[in-house]
Amino acid sequence: MKTIIEPFKVKVVEPIKMTTRQDREHYLRDASYNLFLLHAENVIIDLLTDSGTAAMSAAQWSALMRGDESYAGSRSFYRFEAVVRDIFGFQQVIPMHQGRAAERILFSVMCRKGSVVPNNTHFDTTRANVEYVGAEAVDLPIPEFYQPAVNHPFKGNMDTEALEHLIKRVGPERIPLVMVTVTNNSGGGQPVSMANIREVRAICSRYGVPLYLDACRFAENAYFIKLREAGYAGKSVKEIAREMFALADGCTMSAKKDGLANIGGFLCTNDDQLAQQEKDLLILTEGFPTYGGLAGRDLEAIAVGLEEVLHEDYLQYRFASIRYLGEHIARAGVPIVQPPGGHAIYIDARAMLPHITPLEYPGQALAIELYREAGIRSCEIGTVMHAERDTNTGEEIPARMDLVRLAIPHRVYTQSHIDYVVEAILAVYERRESIGGYRIISQPKFLRHFTAQFGPVNPPTEIVGLKSNHRNQVFLRD
Numbered sequence: 001m002k003t004i005i006e007p008f009k010v011k012v013v014e015p016i017k018m019t020t021r022q023d024r025e026h027y028l029r030d031a032s033y034n035l036f037l038l039h040a041e042n043v044i045i046d047l048l049t050d051s052g053t054a055a056m057s058a059a060q061w062s063a064l065m066r067g068d069e070s071y072a073g074s075r076s077f078y079r080f081e082a083v084v085r086d087i088f089g090f091q092q093v094i095p096m097h098q099g100r101a102a103e104r105i106l107f108s109v110m111c112r113k114g115s116v117v118p119n120n121t122h123f124d125t126t127r128a129n130v131e132y133v134g135a136e137a138v139d140l141p142i143p144e145f146y147q148p149a150v151n152h153p154f155k156g157n158m159d160t161e162a163l164e165h166l167i168k169r170v171g172p173e174r175i176p177l178v179m180v181t182v183t184n185n186s187g188g189g190q191p192v193s194m195a196n197i198r199e200v201r202a203i204c205s206r207y208g209v210p211l212y213l214d215a216c217r218f219a220e221n222a223y224f225i226k227l228r229e230a231g232y233a234g235k236s237v238k239e240i241a242r243e244m245f246a247l248a249d250g251c252t253m254s255a256k257k258d259g260l261a262n263i264g265g266f267l268c269t270n271d272d273q274l275a276q277q278e279k280d281l282l283i284l285t286e287g288f289p290t291y292g293g294l295a296g297r298d299l300e301a302i303a304v305g306l307e308e309v310l311h312e313d314y315l316q317y318r319f320a321s322i323r324y325l326g327e328h329i330a331r332a333g334v335p336i337v338q339p340p341g342g343h344a345i346y347i348d349a350r351a352m353l354p355h356i357t358p359l360e361y362p363g364q365a366l367a368i369e370l371y372r373e374a375g376i377r378s379c380e381i382g383t384v385m386h387a388e389r390d391t392n393t394g395e396e397i398p399a400r401m402d403l404v405r406l407a408i409p410h411r412v413y414t415q416s417h418i419d420y421v422v423e424a425i426l427a428v429y430e431r432r433e434s435i436g437g438y439r440i441i442s443q444p445k446f447l448r449h450f451t452a453q454f455g456p457v458n459p460p461t462e463i464v465g466l467k468s469n470h471r472n473q474v475f476l477r478d
């Protein structure tokens with residue numbers, strides 16, 4: 001059969017509240033044009049993230065009932081530990097409430113002020129946690145990574161020449177670890193090849209620096225390797241995943257992605273001494289090392305999810321569905337990051353809206369427009385999220401790219417939902433020249449994209465309840 005179907009049946013449904021364009025205009029203003037501040041019930045199709053949004057399977061829901069909620073040494077922990085060891089292969093498995101908790105503990109223990117952490121590309125919380133301990137986070141992707149239209153089978157790869165150059169320049173003693181993020185989320189959900197991980201491993205070994213994987217989307221990365229890298233077509237995704245982890249000294253993991261769970265994560269290492277320090281810190285902020293901030297039932301759901309995500313029928317369907325979305329909009333002219341990623345399609349908003357300068361946030365403008373058009377929530381990954389500041393003038397420096405990510409939650413939406421998304425994007429694309437930019441009205445010091453307030457640069461006169469002052473700054477009326 002040519003048609004690839006969802007390899008699951010629906011047992012429980014969650015109704016979607018349908019809204020009108022007028023309703024959405026009102027919700028947008030109430031949320032200060034920040035889609036993170038919308039009430040989720042006012043979103044028709046929620047593509048904000050694939051993190052923690054998966055639909056759990058019947059097997060996961062049944063496993064919840066097995067949850068052993070003992071404070072220490074629960075059966076659920078040992079079941080979870082056995083599954084993680086089986087796939088990831090590390091000796092020490094430390095549960096965490098989510099990925100960023102693993103990052104905070106890892107960097108607090110391994111880094112200090114003046115340390116340098118190279119990564120193919122740091123995810124935003126990873127970068128924030130590195131910087132929080134006074135270390136420097138350095139992104140070293142291959143040059144193709146910053147060219148959205150360029151096709152490359154492993155666009156998530158690390159630039160190994162740049163890595164070696166950095167190690168020589170700052171000295172290995174300042175580099176407590178190297179990280180490789182699989183898949184590389186920040187610019188397209190692009191995979192890293194086994195050959196690249198192997199090369200990074202060789203460099204790390206040469207300089208005595210440990211290698212960690214940010215393993216959030218390990219199964220998707222392994223499936224890309226199976227599809228695209230010579231010599232892997234005949235191997236199972238699980239075998240490929242094991243080979244990836246065998247090259248590393250440890251990993252951080254958010255089970256909210258490829259753990260198919262709604263919460264959870266873990267930190268792994270083969271270094272017992274390091275693990276002891278990490279567990280000491282864990283007790284301080286997360287909980288006892290056999291639950292790490294999670295309920296016993298969460299550990300059960302993760303243990304089942306980690307096995308299910310390796311099912312190749314599932315991965316084949318997921319990739320086909322995401323590719324379908326990408327190909328249908330790209331064929332009509334919408335610029336997307338090529339090739340389509342493992343968990344998301346990324347629209348190149350800077351290319352689609354060239355009349356909006358990066359400091360008027362084309363990604364934010366496009367994300368707002370998709371919501372206005374059809375109630376679709378997406379996520380800006382661009383200047384709002386990743387701008388830097390000139391250290392002399394304090395002026396904002398645009399990010400390298402302005403993208404809008406349409407992340408597809410695991411097992412939640414069907415083909416007709418995807419068709420609806422295609423139709424909405426094409427409608428917005430048709431009227432792209434009429435879309436205006438945005439400015440920031442207020443923002444916090446860290447991770448501003450979550451809570452910043454925005455206003456249109458040129459508010460249309462029909463927007464009631466908004467006024468602007470002589471500098472064209474827009475603010476809400478009381």
Ligand SMILES: Cc1ncc(COP(=O)(O)O)c(C=O)c1O
Pocket residue numbers: 051098099100101123125126181185214216254255256264265
């Ligand atoms: C690559 C990557 N690393 C780390 C994280 C952080 O995980 P969490 O949201 O569970 O804290 C994310 C979350 O999206 C991610 O995509």
